[in-house]
Amino acid sequence: GAVVSQHPSRVICKSGTSVKIECRSLDFQATTMFWYRQFPKKSLMLMATSNEGSKATYEQGVEKDKFLINHASLTLSTLTVTSAHPEDSSFYICSARRTQHDEQYFGPGTRLTVT
């Protein structure tokens, strides 16, 4: 099956710093990748949709200047949390799909803790 990886699996950073999370499709080319955020005991919330080579589409309420998404290749998307604050601490999950009507394959998630 299709495999999606994320790196790092967990990261701790200081308030005010930026942190980058990578999402890779290991054995397929992903035309579209999605980024989600999940707080403890809560459901996944879609943050943004990114298509390879174009700007990401952000969901309402998600600050695009704070959560920078780059999808420069068909196998890699990155999410950079800029000027992180403790309230940004969360579980960040990406997913990827090959074509428009393909299912989405989820990564294992990245636990971000901002101190």
Added chain:
Amino acid sequence: LAKTTQPISMDSYEGQEVNITCSHNNIATNDYITWYQQFPSQGPRFIIQGYKTKVTNEVASLFIPADRKSSTLSLPRVSLSDTAVYYCLVGDEPSDMRFGAGTRLTVKP
């Protein structure tokens, strides 16, 4: 965007069949119904997807009535490792799908 409603939690015992029902009254003509399983601190895992009637794979069955306003995920003979949160999503595109609260299934010995 189609809204989904599921029971918040369910308990079962090993070896039993578990049926989780999801309501999606405003499902659109082009929408598919997809179920995911999520373990703590892991990304969701695809279980099954369907459009109408019945779909079966090696892990589950999905029953969808003719009006498509609900669907039932059936897990045969659950084991302790099936303890997880199960999400029902409805939509044509992932960007149209919204994760609801899910159903927290607890399988007891």
